[in-house]
Amino acid sequence: MSAIQANPQPAVFEEQAALIGADAERPKPRRSGRLNRSNLIAYVMLSPMVVLLGIFVWYPLANSVYLSLFEISFYEDPTFVGLQFYEYVLTAAKFWNSIWVGITLVLLVVPAQLIVAFLVASLLRVLSRHTSGFLKTTIYVPTVVSFVVASIIFVFIYRERGGLLNGVLGWFGIEPIAVLSNPDLALGGIAVPALWIGVGVTTLIMLAGMLDIPDSYYEAADLEGAGYFQKTWYITLPLLKNVWLFLLVTLVTATIQQFELPLVMTQGGPYESTTTPNLYIFNQFKDPTPYATSFSLTAALLLFVVLGTISALIFRFVKSDKAIDG
Amino acid sequence: MRTRIPNRIVQYVLVALIAVSCLLPLAWMAIAGFKGKTEVLRTPFQFFPDVWILDNYVAILNDPAFLRALGVTFVGAVAFTALSLAINSLAAYVFARLDFAGKRFFWIYCLAPMFIPGMAILLTSFVVVSQLGMIDTLWVLIIPGAASSLQMFFIRQFYLNIPVAMEEAALLDGANRWQIFVRIFLPQSQAPFVIVGVASYLVYWNAYVWPVLTISANQDLYQIMQLLRSFMSERSTEWGLLMAGSTIAALPTIILVLVFQRYIVNGIRIAGMK
Numbered sequence: 001m002s003a004i005q006a007n008p009q010p011a012v013f014e015e016q017a018a019l020i021g022a023d024a025e026r027p028k029p030r031r032s033g034r035l036n037r038s039n040l041i042a043y044v045m046l047s048p049m050v051v052l053l054g055i056f057v058w059y060p061l062a063n064s065v066y067l068s069l070f071e072i073s074f075y076e077d078p079t080f081v082g083l084q085f086y087e088y089v090l091t092a093a094k095f096w097n098s099i100w101v102g103i104t105l106v107l108l109v110v111p112a113q114l115i116v117a118f119l120v121a122s123l124l125r126v127l128s129r130h131t132s133g134f135l136k137t138t139i140y141v142p143t144v145v146s147f148v149v150a151s152i153i154f155v156f157i158y159r160e161r162g163g164l165l166n167g168v169l170g171w172f173g174i175e176p177i178a179v180l181s182n183p184d185l186a187l188g189g190i191a192v193p194a195l196w197i198g199v200g201v202t203t204l205i206m207l208a209g210m211l212d213i214p215d216s217y218y219e220a221a222d223l224e225g226a227g228y229f230q231k232t233w234y235i236t237l238p239l240l241k242n243v244w245l246f247l248l249v250t251l252v253t254a255t256i257q258q259f260e261l262p263l264v265m266t267q268g269g270p271y272e273s274t275t276t277p278n279l280y281i282f283n284q285f286k287d288p289t290p291y292a293t294s295f296s297l298t299a300a301l302l303l304f305v306v307l308g309t310i311s312a313l314i315f316r317f318v319k320s321d322k323a324i325d326g
Numbered sequence: 327m328r329t330r331i332p333n334r335i336v337q338y339v340l341v342a343l344i345a346v347s348c349l350l351p352l353a354w355m356a357i358a359g360f361k362g363k364t365e366v367l368r369t370p371f372q373f374f375p376d377v378w379i380l381d382n383y384v385a386i387l388n389d390p391a392f393l394r395a396l397g398v399t400f401v402g403a404v405a406f407t408a409l410s411l412a413i414n415s416l417a418a419y420v421f422a423r424l425d426f427a428g429k430r431f432f433w434i435y436c437l438a439p440m441f442i443p444g445m446a447i448l449l450t451s452f453v454v455v456s457q458l459g460m461i462d463t464l465w466v467l468i469i470p471g472a473a474s475s476l477q478m479f480f481i482r483q484f485y486l487n488i489p490v491a492m493e494e495a496a497l498l499d500g501a502n503r504w505q506i507f508v509r510i511f512l513p514q515s516q517a518p519f520v521i522v523g524v525a526s527y528l529v530y531w532n533a534y535v536w537p538v539l540t541i542s543a544n545q546d547l548y549q550i551m552q553l554l555r556s557f558m559s560e561r562s563t564e565w566g567l568l569m570a571g572s573t574i575a576a577l578p579t580i581i582l583v584l585v586f587q588r589y590i591v592n593g594i595r596i597a598g599m600k
Contacts, residue, residue, distance in 0.1 A: 046417050052473035053435065053475075064447055134341075137583075138345045138348050141580055144528055145352070146576070148555050152355075167372075171371075193351075
């Protein structure tokens with residue numbers, strides 16, 4: 001969505017749009033000369049978008065890059081310090097800790113999300129129309145719950161007194177567990193709502209991919225006497241390869257950037273065990289020490305470049321034939 | 327195609343399990359809103375209260391700050407959605423239909439922001455809105471995020487599929503571009519506008535970080551999620567009240583999705599990913 005407004009569902013809408021837009025083979029509209037040559041009206045109609053993006057995206061981005069390369073102080077002219085800030089960031093132990101937290105969160109959330117989505121999508125495909133419609137809507141509902149509300153619900157779920165989790169454990173005579181104040185468990189406690197919010201859209205995308213597989217493949221397999229698991233292994237999984245890859249990239253980049261859940265649920269604690277990279281950067285913004293802002297901007301840009309490069313490489317590898325007509 | 331599953335019962339059990347695990351946290355939140363102060367934290371734990379009370383819901387709906395936040399956020403979300411649709415559909419039309427000098431440059435210029443993560447420009451955007459004097463006004467929530475590459479791209483995909491014949495006829499009749507956009511394209515924009523409009527509304531309604539940064543001093547403009555979060559810090563002992571508030575804050579988004587579910591669920595389609 002918008003680059004600025006904190007997006008409650010970072011991956012969700014992007015995935016939808018990317019998927020709908022992922023069609024390179026659309027019939028192009030016929031272009032006749034008289035239908036298309038119109039400089040002035042085009043500029044007029046485009047101007048609101050161009051102006052807003054200029055003021056609220058491109059200028060701030062240029063400024064971020066500038067601040068990460070120059071040393072700014074109130075007393076003297078900015079001096080070019082080159083990649084010095086980048087060096088600071090890369091040698092900061094806390095930055096690496098946050099990267100590690102982010103990677104751990106990805107490992108907790110993404111594989112589970114892909115597997116659950118695949119299983120639920122497989123079920124959806126064989127349900128009757130009516131039932132599958134009901135289930136599709138149901139799994140989509142958590143997607144629209146805001147991170148703040150989800151955080152509040154799950155903080156309450158994990159409570160020692162009155163919490164759902166410890167209440168259920170209590171029925172089995174298990175002592176209450178303080179999930180969010182235990183450094184070993186807190187990140188797992190954040191992974192659950194992340195999974196709960198994200199799994200609906202992932203499932204629907206997976207299902208759309210499955211419905212694209214021609215029935216004749218399965219019919220042929222049936223004739224050969226293949227069982228359900230063989231069909232899944234030899235037909236469904238290989239043909240969904242691109243969907244898997246697409247989801248993997250978008251989910252990894254979205255999950256490693258997650259910071260609203262830990263911001264509300266744990267404020268990054270206990271002992272920084274839930275300080276994801278973006279939460280670390282966000283907290284640095286408010287740091288009054290000199291150059292903390294430059295430092296955090298540099299960290300943000302660094303993260304952006306690394307993630308962007310990885311995704312671009314993967315997509316290039318998968319969709320080398322895809323081109324956007326301008 | 328149908329894989330034969332031996333037993334319908336198994337299917338229904340699975341469906342019920344999945345549905346329950348999706349809805350359980352939300353149901354629990356709503357039910358906790360009906361519990362009194364002692365019920366909500368009672369041990370041994372129980373899911374449903376012994377006595378259902380409406381006090382929490384009544385109290386939260388009589389809280390002037392909460393009501394104001396609901397109202398202000400609703401007004402802002404509607405304005406934001408309308409502005410987003412206007413700006414992005416105009417640009418989508420231009421890129422789908424018109425040819426002009428510098429089109430390639432502007433295409434990249436308008437599309438690339440999709441890939442710029444918010445965190446890289448959060449602070450510098452804050453500097454910009456401060457310099458523009460937008461801090462603590464409703465404008466800061468509505469204007470900066472209104473232009474969206476993603477939405478523009480999404481709407482353009484629909485526009486590319488609208489047949490050219492009608493336009494050609496209209497052009498021959500002497501209609502200008504603006505008339506074509508308003509009379510031919512807008513009436514056919516319902517499906518993409520619903521999907522994109524709902525998404526805009528949700529983004530605005532659920533926003534937390536940006537309002538917290540930009541609307542900190544002006545309590546009259548507190549957005550609903552911001553208010554809920556401050557509520558959580560200040561009145562952390564009143565879980566029943568907090569749950570009632572969260573339920574009411576989440577309700578509009580859930581209703582919106584249920585109303586437009588057909589559009590949204592069908593909107594997730596894979597094209598060209600084979």
